[in-house]
């Protein structure tokens with residue numbers, strides 16, 4: 001499939017949850033507490049897109065396809081887009097921009113503190129995800145983009161800390177994230193490199 005078509009399909013797919021949520025909100029079809037429903041949905045989609053973005057490099061390595069790395073930036077920006085919706089829901093619909101309340105929340109509730117930290121880490125990633133920054137920052141761009149590993153860890157922690165009893169869902173995200181991060185460790189990559197070298201020689 002041509003890369004432009006793959007990108008267009010993924011773009012439509014990326015927007016779909018937001019469009020559906022907007023439609024449900026407009027139709028007043030989000031249950032007894034629509035603000036809570038929007039917060040939960042946008043929070044989960046932020047985490048999902050972060051993990052999907054992280055899955056692209058291993059997918060390329062395991063499959064040999066090149067398209068996963070070419071759509072990676074767009075997927076990461078979708079994670080940021082849902083994080084913005086999530087944060088705006090909290091600031092606007094939940095707290096009505098009451099900055100003193102928001103500040104108290106950030107310093108008093110650890111799950112909000114780490115959520116905020118995760119968002120702050122995503123900011124430089126989103127702002128530097130353009131060709132100009134890649135050129136300008138050189139090797140530092142790669143270093144900066146290692147934050148893409150830290151932000152989802154904080155995102156999972158944020159989720160884990162806010163659920164009171166049933167940790168099943170955050171635990172599933174934590175396992176998936178751990179697997180994606182483990183696949184980046186040198187021993188695993190050495191294996192892959194050795195396999196590629198053997199295949200090249202054979």
Ligand code: HEM
Pocket residue numbers: 039040041042043044046047083086087090112115116117118119122151155156158159162
């Ligand atoms: C990368 C950043 C973030 C990620 C990945 C994230 C993810 C999540 C997830 C997965 C949930 C739970 C959804 C569910 O229950 O199904 C959630 C809930 C929530 N998040 Fe975030 N979040 C992030 C940043 C933030 C920020 C910056 C704030 C506000 C300052 C925030 C405030 C909340 C609130 C208020 C809830 C609902 C808590 C409740 O149910 O009582 N999040 N978030």
